[in-house]
Amino acid sequence: MDLNKIEHLGIAVKNIEESLKYYEGVLGLKCYAIEEVAEQKVKTAFLKVGDTKLELLEATSNDSPIAKFIEKRGEGVQHIAFAVNGIENALNEVIEKGIKLIDEKPRKGAEGLDIAFLHPKSTGGVLTEFCEKNN
Amino acid sequence: MDLNKIEHLGIAVKNIEESLKYYEGVLGLKCYAIEEVAEQKVKTAFLKVGDTKLELLEATSNDSPIAKFIEKRGEGVQHIAFAVNGIENALNEVIEKGIKLIDEKPRKGAEGLDIAFLHPKSTGGVLTEFCEKNN
Numbered sequence: 001m002d003l004n005k006i007e008h009l010g011i012a013v014k015n016i017e018e019s020l021k022y023y024e025g026v027l028g029l030k031c032y033a034i035e036e037v038a039e040q041k042v043k044t045a046f047l048k049v050g051d052t053k054l055e056l057l058e059a060t061s062n063d064s065p066i067a068k069f070i071e072k073r074g075e076g077v078q079h080i081a082f083a084v085n086g087i088e089n090a091l092n093e094v095i096e097k098g099i100k101l102i103d104e105k106p107r108k109g110a111e112g113l114d115i116a117f118l119h120p121k122s123t124g125g126v127l128t129e130f131c132e133k134n135n
Numbered sequence: 136m137d138l139n140k141i142e143h144l145g146i147a148v149k150n151i152e153e154s155l156k157y158y159e160g161v162l163g164l165k166c167y168a169i170e171e172v173a174e175q176k177v178k179t180a181f182l183k184v185g186d187t188k189l190e191l192l193e194a195t196s197n198d199s200p201i202a203k204f205i206e207k208r209g210e211g212v213q214h215i216a217f218a219v220n221g222i223e224n225a226l227n228e229v230i231e232k233g234i235k236l237i238d239e240k241p242r243k244g245a246e247g248l249d250i251a252f253l254h255p256k257s258t259g260g261v262l263t264e265f266c267e268k269n270n
Binding site for chain 1: 136137138139140141144146148153154157160161162163164184185186187208209210211212215217218229232234255257258259260261
């Protein structure tokens, strides 16, 4: 397993514009991109902090995973994404170790990354994403 | 405001030893320190990943904030800690911007850092810590 770093933290928010008042206006971070990921029914806003990113996630539909998360737990950290080298091998490795996956094969995520989610039931309640820049 | 990076992510766990089976055994990270913070009624385990850390937090008492968190929301990410330059100035700046604090003055946290928590009601549900290496 070759985990490089935390690529980003996914934070479920009700409204990106409102949240940016805090992340930009108070913390002084800078939003450098807003992107819609139609497949996931979310709008995302990215802010860089050090070597990692915050990804604010707003639901674009009531049946979006983010809408469900907020309904159940309120706004807050929804997932951790680790940058890995060799995402397919990493997924095979965790499967062999008994981890349940949400995505058995990588798919396209925000910023064009190859991504896959591990199931929070296997990861101590922390929804966990592996991601890799594709070549 | 001078935020350098995410210093660590605090993750509430029921049992550090069990959780290390995942973080070390599956993800291949390395726990380099286990420390008790008596004042907070927690035992902490630190793992490095890239330029930041994961801090696993286990309650040492039923009235620990971590025990309450797990009772309410289950295991998962409990807080984000940002490394700041000039923690006192940073706290004054966020107070001026209307943010509610849990700690108005820095206090000692794990690894000897000066730390202070912002109230999640002011930060979109994300319990947020500022921390600084003291000189």
